[in-house]
Amino acid sequence: MTSFFVALGTLLNRMSDGHSISTQHGVWIQLLETLLARYPADACTLMIADRGSLRPIAALGLPDDVYGRHYRLSDHPRLAAIVDHPDVCRFDPDCALPDPFDGLLDDKLTEVHDCMGVALSDAGQLIGVLTLDALTPGQFDPIDKQELRAAAKMLAGALRLTQRLEQTGSASHDAFDKSQLSPTEVHWRSPAMRRLDEAVKLVAPTDMTVLLHGETGVGKERIVRRLHMLSAQRDHRLVRVNCAALPEHLIESELFGHRRGAFSGAIKDHRGYFAVADKSTLMLDEIGELPLSLQPKLLRVIQEGEIQPLGSERPQRVDVRIIAVTNRDLAAEVEAGRFREDLYHRLSAFPLQVPALRDRRDDILLLAGSFLEENRIRLKLSNLRLDPDAEAALQGWHWPGNVRELEHTLSRAALRALGETFTEDPVNPRPRRAVSITRLHLDLPETSANPLDDLLPSNEDELIPRAWVALREATDHFQRRYIYRALASHGDNWAATARALSTDNGNLHRLGKRLGLK
Known part of the structure; x- marks a missing residue:
C-alpha cells in the first residue's frame, strides 16, 4: 500500500495549493489505480455525498458517462446499504439488491457478481463512498478488510480536507451554505463551462443584475437556478416569467400589478411578478421580446427599486434580484433600434454567455450520463448504457439544438432500445435488467459532420x-x-x-x- 499513501500525499500537497475536487481528477484516478493494483477488482469508484445522492469523482472500469450520473440513495438500495454499514460491506453473490453498475462493466451487460464498499465518514458525517465490483463470484476473498478500512479512512480525510479548502477559498463562502447546492449540479469538464461556473460563483452572492446570453437549448435555466441557489435569496422561491408569452396589452399588469377598477375587467387587485418576487430572484426569460413601449417602465423599476401598479397612486418598494435571459444578440437589437440602449446597459451589469454544446464537447458524455440515469429511472431499468459506437456518434454530431436536443435524442433512443429487449413471452413480456443504446437507436444523421x-x-x-x-x-x-x-x-x-x-x-x-x- 506504499504507493497508495504516496499518491495520497501528492493529493494533499496539491490541495494545499488551492486545487478543488473537480480539478483533482487525475490524482483521484491515481489513488484508485494503486488500489486496483492490489485488489482484484474489475471496476472501482470514489463517490462524494451530495444531498442524498452520491456523485462519482473518479472511476475505473466504467464508461465516462458515469461522471454525469447522480446516484440517489433512495433509488439504489445497495449503495444505501453501504452507507448504513459501520464497516466494510460485502454482498453475497446471490444478493437480490441490484448493483448500480450492473451491465456497465462490459459490453455483454454482465451483472456484478462480487461487490463490496465502504462508507467514507468524518466525525460522523458521510463524505462519500468507495466501491469495488467484480464479474467473478469470490474474486474479493483475498482482500484484507482491515487494510481497506484504513485506506478508506485516509480517503475520507482527503475528501473532507478538499471540501473545507473549497469552502474557505470560495469568494462567496460567507454568503451561502454549500449543503444547499442542487443534487443535480454538474462538475464540468470543458474549460468554457468551468469558466462560466467560476463566474457564476463570483456574481451569485451579489445583488448585481445578470444578463444571460445563449442559443436556444444550451441550458440557460439551469444556470439561472444555480445563480439563485448560490445567492442570498436562495430561501425564497425563484420567480420565472416568459416575456414572449405575455399578451402585449397585459404585460404591464402582469409585471407590476394593478388595482381593482384600473381597467375594464380588473375586478380585483392583482400582484405582479415583481411584487411576488420581492426579496427573491426574478428571471425575465426572453427579455429581447419585451415591447419597446414597456422598456422605459422596466428601466425605471431597475433604477428606482419601485413599482407602481396600474390604478395605484402610490409607488411600492420592491427588493428584486433580476436575471434577464435571452437567445438574441441584444447589442445588435440596440443597433437595430429594437431594444433601448440604456435598458441594455442596466441589464448587462454582469453579462454571462452560455456556450453552445458544439463548443464544449468534453461535456457531452457528462450530460448524457445524467439523461441516461433519468431515463433508467423512468423506464424502471437496472441500467442503461451507451455502446462505444453510440458514444462516438454523440461526440461527432454538432448538436444544433444543443443540450435540449441531446436530452430528447437520448430519451427516444432509450425507448427504442427498450423495445428491442423484451422477451418473446406474449403473456409476461419483460425487458432485460440492463439495456444498451447503439448508434442506430440514436437515429442521428449519418453525415454527422458540421x-x-x-x-x-x-x-x-x-x-x-x-x-x-x-x-x-x-x-x-x-x-x-x-x-x-x-x-x-x-x-x-x-x-x-x-x-x-x-x-x-x-x-x-x-x-x-x-x-x-x-
Whole structure:
C-alpha cells in the first residue's frame, strides 16, 4: 500500500495549493489505480455525498458517462446499504439488491457478481463512498478488510480536507451554505463551462443584475437556478416569467400589478411578478421580446427599486434580484433600434454567455450520463448504457439544438432500445435488467459532420460549405480549428504558435480563451 499513501500525499500537497475536487481528477484516478493494483477488482469508484445522492469523482472500469450520473440513495438500495454499514460491506453473490453498475462493466451487460464498499465518514458525517465490483463470484476473498478500512479512512480525510479548502477559498463562502447546492449540479469538464461556473460563483452572492446570453437549448435555466441557489435569496422561491408569452396589452399588469377598477375587467387587485418576487430572484426569460413601449417602465423599476401598479397612486418598494435571459444578440437589437440602449446597459451589469454544446464537447458524455440515469429511472431499468459506437456518434454530431436536443435524442433512443429487449413471452413480456443504446437507436444523421467543417478543406479552392451559417459562427469555427491545428503542431506552445501565426502572443491567448481553447 506504499504507493497508495504516496499518491495520497501528492493529493494533499496539491490541495494545499488551492486545487478543488473537480480539478483533482487525475490524482483521484491515481489513488484508485494503486488500489486496483492490489485488489482484484474489475471496476472501482470514489463517490462524494451530495444531498442524498452520491456523485462519482473518479472511476475505473466504467464508461465516462458515469461522471454525469447522480446516484440517489433512495433509488439504489445497495449503495444505501453501504452507507448504513459501520464497516466494510460485502454482498453475497446471490444478493437480490441490484448493483448500480450492473451491465456497465462490459459490453455483454454482465451483472456484478462480487461487490463490496465502504462508507467514507468524518466525525460522523458521510463524505462519500468507495466501491469495488467484480464479474467473478469470490474474486474479493483475498482482500484484507482491515487494510481497506484504513485506506478508506485516509480517503475520507482527503475528501473532507478538499471540501473545507473549497469552502474557505470560495469568494462567496460567507454568503451561502454549500449543503444547499442542487443534487443535480454538474462538475464540468470543458474549460468554457468551468469558466462560466467560476463566474457564476463570483456574481451569485451579489445583488448585481445578470444578463444571460445563449442559443436556444444550451441550458440557460439551469444556470439561472444555480445563480439563485448560490445567492442570498436562495430561501425564497425563484420567480420565472416568459416575456414572449405575455399578451402585449397585459404585460404591464402582469409585471407590476394593478388595482381593482384600473381597467375594464380588473375586478380585483392583482400582484405582479415583481411584487411576488420581492426579496427573491426574478428571471425575465426572453427579455429581447419585451415591447419597446414597456422598456422605459422596466428601466425605471431597475433604477428606482419601485413599482407602481396600474390604478395605484402610490409607488411600492420592491427588493428584486433580476436575471434577464435571452437567445438574441441584444447589442445588435440596440443597433437595430429594437431594444433601448440604456435598458441594455442596466441589464448587462454582469453579462454571462452560455456556450453552445458544439463548443464544449468534453461535456457531452457528462450530460448524457445524467439523461441516461433519468431515463433508467423512468423506464424502471437496472441500467442503461451507451455502446462505444453510440458514444462516438454523440461526440461527432454538432448538436444544433444543443443540450435540449441531446436530452430528447437520448430519451427516444432509450425507448427504442427498450423495445428491442423484451422477451418473446406474449403473456409476461419483460425487458432485460440492463439495456444498451447503439448508434442506430440514436437515429442521428449519418453525415454527422458540421457544415462548418468544410470551411477548412483539404483543397484550398473548396471554400464553400454545404450549408450556410451565421458569419460570426463560421469565423469562430474556422479560427478555433486553425489555432487548434497550429497548437498541435507546436507542442501546445502558445508563444511558438503565436510566432508561427505572425500574431501577438497576448492577443492569441485572449482569442484562444474566447474560443474555448484555454
